[in-house]
Amino acid sequence: xxxxxxxxxxxxxxxxxxxxxxxxxxxxxxxxxxxxxxxxxxxxxxxxxxxxxxxxxxxxxxxxxxxxxxxxxxxxxxxxxxxxxxxxxxxxxxxxxxxxxxxxxxxxxxxxxxxxxxxxxxxxxxxxxxxxxxxxxxxxxxxxxxxxxxxxxxxxxxxxxxxxxxxxxxxxxxxxxxxxxxxxxxxxxxxxxxxxxxxxxxxxxxxxxxxxxxxxxxxxxxxxxxxxxxxxxxxxxxxxxxxxxxxxxxxxxxxxxxxxxxxxxxxxxxxxxxxxxxxxxxxxxxxxxxxxxxxxxxxxxxxxxxxxxxxxxxxxxxxxxxxxxxxxxxxxxxxxxxxxxxxxxxxxxxxxxxxxxxxxxxxxxxxxxxxxxxx
Numbered sequence: 001x002x003x004x005x006x007x008x009x010x011x012x013x014x015x016x017x018x019x020x021x022x023x024x025x026x027x028x029x030x031x032x033x034x035x036x037x038x039x040x041x042x043x044x045x046x047x048x049x050x051x052x053x054x055x056x057x058x059x060x061x062x063x064x065x066x067x068x069x070x071x072x073x074x075x076x077x078x079x080x081x082x083x084x085x086x087x088x089x090x091x092x093x094x095x096x097x098x099x100x101x102x103x104x105x106x107x108x109x110x111x112x113x114x115x116x117x118x119x120x121x122x123x124x125x126x127x128x129x130x131x132x133x134x135x136x137x138x139x140x141x142x143x144x145x146x147x148x149x150x151x152x153x154x155x156x157x158x159x160x161x162x163x164x165x166x167x168x169x170x171x172x173x174x175x176x177x178x179x180x181x182x183x184x185x186x187x188x189x190x191x192x193x194x195x196x197x198x199x200x201x202x203x204x205x206x207x208x209x210x211x212x213x214x215x216x217x218x219x220x221x222x223x224x225x226x227x228x229x230x231x232x233x234x235x236x237x238x239x240x241x242x243x244x245x246x247x248x249x250x251x252x253x254x255x256x257x258x259x260x261x262x263x264x265x266x267x268x269x270x271x272x273x274x275x276x277x278x279x280x281x282x283x284x285x286x287x288x289x290x291x292x293x294x295x296x297x298x299x300x301x302x303x304x305x306x307x308x309x310x311x312x313x314x315x316x317x318x319x320x321x322x323x324x325x326x327x328x329x330x331x332x333x334x335x336x337x338x339x340x341x342x343x344x345x346x347x348x349x350x351x352x353x354x355x356x357x358x359x360x361x362x363x364x365x366x367x368x369x370x371x372x373x374x375x
Contacts, residue, residue, distance in 0.1 A: 001087045003080070004094040006070055008106035011096060012127050014068075015039045015298070016108065016305035022069045024059075024086075024093075026052065026078050027100070035369045037072060037096075037103055037128070038298040049078040056085045063091060075099040103128035104366060107153045109135075110305050112291065115222050115242045123291060123306050124153065130294045130370040131177050132307055136241055139218015143167040144190075145239060145247055146293045149178040149362060155187060165190045167215050167224065170351075171249030171293060172233040173198035175344040176370040178362055179351050182206065195228075195235030203353040209237050229280055231273025232258035232372070246288040246311060251276055253292045254300040254309050256373040257320030259337055270330050277321055286312030296373050320374060333374050 014021045020041045025032050026049040036044065045062055052059070063069060063086065071086070071093055073079040079095040086093045096103065106128060112121045119138030126132070126148060134145040135154065142163045147154055147170075158165050165188040170181045172195060182204060185192035193209040194202065211228035227238040232250040236258075239247040250258040257277060260269035288311045295307045302308060315321055323329040343365040349355045350362070357365065 001090055001092040003083045003087045004092075005097045006094040007097050008102045008128070009108070011037060011070065011103065012106055012108045012125075014042075015127055016110075016125075016301070018303070020067045022064050022067050024063065024069065024071045024082070026071060026073045026082050031074070035100070035367075037100075040298060040301075049073060049082065052082055052085070056082065056089055060086075060089055060091070063093075065091065069093040071095045072103075073099045075101050100128070101363060101367070105150060105363070107133070107148065107150060108305065109153075109157055112245070112306055112308060113289070115244070117218075117222065119217065119222050119242070121241065121245060122157070123308070124148075125301075125305060125307065129177060129366065130296060132291070132293050132295065134247060134291065136217060136222065136224060137161055137163050138222045140164060141166045141218045143169065143215065143217055143224050144181070144184060145169045145224075146171055146174075146249065147180040147184055149180040149183075149366075151180040151184045151187060154180065154184055158188075164188070166217070167191055167193065169193045169209060169224075169239070171195075171238065171247065172236040173202075173348060173351055174250075175348050175351075176294075176372050177366055178347055182353075195233075195237045197230070198233050198235030201352050201354070209235075211237070227280070229276040231260055231269055231276045234269060234272065236276075240284075240288065243285075244289060245291055246284065247291045247293075249293045250372045252281065252290060252314065252318075252321075253294060253296060253373055254290070254307060254314070255318065256296060257318070257333070258372060259374050260333055267334060270333055273333060274326065274329055281311070282315075284311060286310065286315065290314055294370050294372050296370070337374065338371050 018040045022043045025046045032046040071079040071083040076099040083093045083095040108125045112123045122135045124133040136143045142165045168181045168185045168190045182192045191207050194206040196208045213226040214223045222242045225240045229238040260273050
């Protein structure tokens with residue numbers, strides 16, 4: 001039987017198209033429990049590679065023959081060897097090129113919707129990390145919001161669309177992934193915006209992202225407007241695009257709300273978080289489409305692969321928006337939080353410009369799930 005190399009893009013289509021896939025993950029159990037490839041109809045078997053060194057005969061009855069089988073490891077080497085053993089035993093299997101490392105890095109651009117005057121809004125879904133970036137396009141110009149570090153994905157996409165990147169924004173100083181924002185701006189001549197309250201320690205030039213700031217794209221009347229919304233960080237800022245979409249950064253997610261502790265100031269910021277969610281956002285139109293900067297679980301994806309939901313629905317369904325007692329809310333967002341993101345302090349320093357790790361070091365910093373939410 002043959003062994004097929006699968007790309008992260010092929011696996012992503014399985015997720016987005018809601019297809020079946022059987023994954024044999026040969027990483028150690030703790031790595032698998034911490035972080036795995038998630039799909040709506042995926043099945044899993046986790047057998048550490050070292051347990052298979054003497055052969056795969058014992059697991060053969062557990063491997064289906066009526067669906068695609070993918071072997072996954074950290075960087076691909078172990079999965080190739082296991083896939084070859086399974087092939088020699090008569091099974092047709094694949095392995096993930098680049099392993100979980102490549103899965104962490106892959107971005108899938110999906111159109112969210114149309115803007116006025118022929119404009120478009122795209123969501124870049126980083127399935128392996130739960131990160132969501134955005135590009136608004138109109139009149140030959142583009143604005144990018146919360147770009148991850150793979151700058152070429154955004155510059156190539158803009159090139160394919162025939163648009164010039166003019167504005168690049170970060171909703172806040174990220175702690176779970178390395179931003180590509182200022183690097184895209186440097187490459188394209190765009191203006192890079194960052195909330196000044198999050199930028200007190202940065203060592204590079206930026207344009208202040210302040211409450212009420214609006215920029216227009218092209219000759220059209222599409223406004224990308226800023227709305228100060230602290231709580232995840234003290235500078236966190238949301239965007240209303242075209243009066244239709246609310247980009248919430250890491251303040252509000254589909255199934256949860258942002259955690260206030262990643263700068264070590266949970267007790268200081270919990271009041272800001274509640275003020276944003278229970279007062280500022282309540283003044284907004286409920287038919288705004290919420291587009292967050294992250295998702296936590298695969299169930300947050302819509303049928304087309306996007307992560308988006310009406311604000312009014314979130315007011316009704318999101319538990320974090322329905323805690324009436326302020327003390328209960330305070331306890332919920334400051335006590336018993338999930339572990340903080342891997343290397344989050346180092347990532348914050350990278351995003352401040354204080355350290356400049358190489359590509360491999362950046363990859364290692366970002367390995368694992370995002371943990372920006374209160375769960």
